[in-house]
Amino acid sequence: MNYQDVLYFSETYGLLYLVLLFAIVLVYALWPRNKKKFDDAARMPLEED
Incomplete structure (x- = not known):
């Protein structure tokens, strides 16, 4: 395993990891169950204490 292999692996699977994480957060x-909490x-x- 050389530098190019590690670079390819990290670019490919790093991108997949971030896309998957973004989809989960979205x-x-x-x-719908979280709507009231976020509202x-x-x-x-804006509420007064």
Whole structure:
């Protein structure tokens, strides 16, 4: 295994890892069950104590 092999592996699987991570975060953020939690968090700065 030389430098080019390691570079190819890290570029390919690093990209796949980041795309998969992005998809998981996107699904979590848009999941209908989480809507109320995110709506409440969005209104927090506007609420008076």
